[in-house]
Amino acid sequence: MTVTFAQGFEAAGVEAGISAVEGKKDLALVVNRGPLEVGAGVFTTNRFCAAPVQWSRKVVADGRVDAVILNSGGANACTGQAGYDQSAATAAKVAELLGTDPDRIAVCSTGLIGELLPLDKVLAGAEAAYAKIAADEDAGQDAAHAIMTTDTRPKTVERESEAGFRVGGMVKGSGMIAPQLATMLCVITTDAVVTAGQCQAALARGVDVTFNRIDVDGCMSTNDTVLLLASGASGVEPDPDEFNAMVADCCASLSRQIVGDGEGSSHTIRITVSGAVSVDAALACGRAVASSNLLKCAISGNDPNWGRIVSSLGIVPADVAPYDPDDVTVDVNGVRICDGGKPGVDRSEVDMTPREIDIDIDLNAGEAEATVWTDDLTHEYVHINADYES
Amino acid sequence: MTVTFAQGFEAAGVEAGISAVEGKKDLALVVNRGPLEVGAGVFTTNRFCAAPVQWSRKVVADGRVDAVILNSGGANACTGQAGYDQSAATAAKVAELLGTDPDRIAVCSTGLIGELLPLDKVLAGAEAAYAKIAADEDAGQDAAHAIMTTDTRPKTVERESEAGFRVGGMVKGSGMIAPQLATMLCVITTDAVVTAGQCQAALARGVDVTFNRIDVDGCMSTNDTVLLLASGASGVEPDPDEFNAMVADCCASLSRQIVGDGEGSSHTIRITVSGAVSVDAALACGRAVASSNLLKCAISGNDPNWGRIVSSLGIVPADVAPYDPDDVTVDVNGVRICDGGKPGVDRSEVDMTPREIDIDIDLNAGEAEATVWTDDLTHEYVHINADYES
Known part of the structure; x- marks a missing residue:
């Protein structure tokens, strides 16, 4: 309607x-x-x-x-x-x-x-x-x-x-x-x-x-x-x-x-950052992860590559989002694959078949949280944007 | 050696x-x-x-x-x-x-x-x-x-x-x-x-x-x-x-x-921002352009899409890089395709065959300049990063 x-x-x-x-x-x-x-x-x-x-x-x-x-x-x-x-x-x-x-x-x-x-x-x-x-x-x-x-x-x-x-x-x-x-x-x-x-x-x-x-x-x-x-x-x-x-x-x-309906996407990615000192801190972390081309490519390849999640988190300045890397946990589709900044459950345990991929990051530094959404990065995205009205 | x-x-x-x-x-x-x-x-x-x-x-x-x-x-x-x-x-x-x-x-x-x-x-x-x-x-x-x-x-x-x-x-x-x-x-x-x-x-x-x-x-x-x-x-x-x-x-x-040798790249892109009020301002503008996936896809499709250049410039806050959008010029491989924030020479005049693509942006706001380098975004980049050690 x-x-x-x-x-x-x-x-x-x-x-x-x-x-x-x-x-x-x-x-x-x-x-x-x-x-x-x-x-x-x-x-x-x-x-x-x-x-x-x-x-x-x-x-x-x-x-x-x-x-x-x-x-x-x-x-x-x-x-x-x-x-x-x-x-x-x-x-x-x-x-x-x-x-x-x-x-x-x-x-x-x-x-x-x-x-x-x-x-x-x-x-x-x-x-x-x-x-x-x-x-x-x-x-x-x-x-x-x-x-x-x-x-x-x-x-x-x-x-x-x-x-x-x-x-x-x-x-x-x-x-x-x-x-x-x-x-x-x-x-x-x-x-x-x-x-x-x-x-x-x-x-x-x-x-x-x-x-x-x-x-x-x-x-x-x-x-x-x-x-x-x-x-x-x-x-x-x-x-x-x-x-x-x-x-x-x-x-x-x-x-x-x-x-x-993101261009060429094969997965929608929900990124929730909790345990932040403020909503702004959680958002800064969520957006850093959401903007990682490397992570978005990995997700399109059905690879729950948590190294690309934490390396993106790591670019957020400490004064924007205080946290201790050794306290951070990352769950992908409910599986804790990074626990305290170190490997957790083996990533082969993560079911990457659903359209929606849920990334839950706990900074363990506070009480605030925020969620951002993005898509994976696929061959089709490049195709659409290399050839669109050129 | x-x-x-x-x-x-x-x-x-x-x-x-x-x-x-x-x-x-x-x-x-x-x-x-x-x-x-x-x-x-x-x-x-x-x-x-x-x-x-x-x-x-x-x-x-x-x-x-x-x-x-x-x-x-x-x-x-x-x-x-x-x-x-x-x-x-x-x-x-x-x-x-x-x-x-x-x-x-x-x-x-x-x-x-x-x-x-x-x-x-x-x-x-x-x-x-x-x-x-x-x-x-x-x-x-x-x-x-x-x-x-x-x-x-x-x-x-x-x-x-x-x-x-x-x-x-x-x-x-x-x-x-x-x-x-x-x-x-x-x-x-x-x-x-x-x-x-x-x-x-x-x-x-x-x-x-x-x-x-x-x-x-x-x-x-x-x-x-x-x-x-x-x-x-x-x-x-x-x-x-x-x-x-x-x-x-x-x-x-x-x-x-x-x-x-950027992963899967077909073009190297040199972005020089001149006419900035400071080197930091020029760098902020250059980096904003260099990080545009849309521009990088367009370049891989040999499209000198200057709209994607100025829309990236436009995200840099005015307090970081003061300039008037109506004063900005953009040359791609020596052809002024954006002149004073408006269309200049038709973009079909740009020769996109060289490996290196030169983007010269003049903010007309000062005397400082800086150069950054990036690569285009190709199917091959996605392939490498979707399938790398997954």
Whole structure:
């Protein structure tokens, strides 16, 4: 059901001819029919942020978003003033169709960096999408398909509270995925009666423990955008804690789907670091392990190579994560193969056949813990990224 | 000529049966016959440093090293007290053969982390190597072969000053290569008349601008060791600047050979960042680019994908490297494909056929520059590291 699961939203996904892939839907439109038109967003911190990010950051600043237009087939990043003008023109076209102001229209783009979009196709696509928008499931699925790039499947979520409000969403992303967002575009919608401040707070909290803790390849994108739109159409004012939890839960589901579809991956790797002096210390350790190409290759070869786990842990400075290497234990899929910094159970005892590989690291230095997710590194990842739009 | 190029050194490389590779030389011995027995070293900063690193760090602390014994086929890392005892026993055996103290014998190991060495084979190998040591070129080459792991060729260097002293060396390393050393063992020898303090200073300076600026896969090893031994056998007291320059030049040559033999690589990538406010800022930018898996895949596909260059630059925080994205230029193999943060010359103009790819980034923010080296990321890298000793 995706972005149309919550009441008050319409969507469409069409083939606008932007993508080089024949027959691929490449333009999505999500319209908030109200009665509220509340919006909030979290964006990439990359200093080379794309034109649509620069545009949309201004749009969400006042907390009102009437619609979002998203395209695959081109990132419109590193395109200078001409690129910014394209994002503005795209917003203006949607605003004209909706009878609203351009500064209430968010714009998202994904694809190759460094090339302008075929603007005439984008504008014609906006008209085609507007002509097709609907509130049904097919419309939401079309939108989710239209934002895909190297994704092998659409990624969507829906949740309904007992109090009667709904949250739904869609995301794209499978490469250039790093902590601190990812190469991803995400739109979450809700029909709860909430303010822009509530939305921004819920989104920031949710993103921090989900999208900011996944890492496919350590590469941060220029275009990452996560938007939360609220229509108020359910008439339900949610309990704040319940609302926050539902938004976070949607972010968690969508971020897990990204890792589960990481480019060319054969294993999803969950890394939990416990016994840390702080969550930041646990995160630093988890991210160091998650970014090890050597470990990710070993996992793709079904080798629970714990030497590559501890050698990655060892690069985290002691002032960031104090621990004694001689106290560290590492379990892979429940088998303690490193015990007190030394060999434990023989690694041949580890069953590496499941898709999900669980790495549990106990630093034995404190009470805090954190979990990060990544994928293994395969021949297929190299193939996709050596040959992608080259 | 390698470590035996300088007068006063003898070496050997033998097959001790430590490596799983049939017929491979896996144990090397380098003996300083004096009249000086000066030694200095630089070691990994990995907190899970291997037993031989713990041992050798103590050996070089007093500036005297009579010999170095090195093995491939096992890293003796994360092996606890038993591993440390193996390094100590290995040093004791060499000391016994030479008639000196164990605390004058440096020990280096490389291979799989987390397993003890077959100590009896190491000790027998030490005896066999001692029986064969010689000062000729073959002996030096045998030693260089014996320390190889996934290296496809031995890596050696020799330099002779007009003043009549010599510097030579050998290194191994092709994977788990990161800034801040690399998975590498390096022994450099000189017959100059120098103090341990001069050696330590020359080595620290040389390593900082060479071995610490290469990055094959961003993974820092537990075993990295660079040793400089001086025999004084030439009788020449070198000009300090010339000595420093020659040591740095040897480090540069050996580090370049590592990158040139990076696991499975098809391109060597030189990244020079100029126009930075400081060398540290330039280095931070260069390392961010060098660590991008996406860029490294693109290069392996002969795609000068500058979007992946600037998106990597963009993750460096502004307080680390101040610059304006709209001022940045990127040249690949001499073609300015990104000009002022926007597309420049069409990337189809770039000739990607050479082995070496030159990426020149000008931040236009200052006067400082720095160069780092890396390799592309290929199917072969994944194959080597998915299947290596699994």
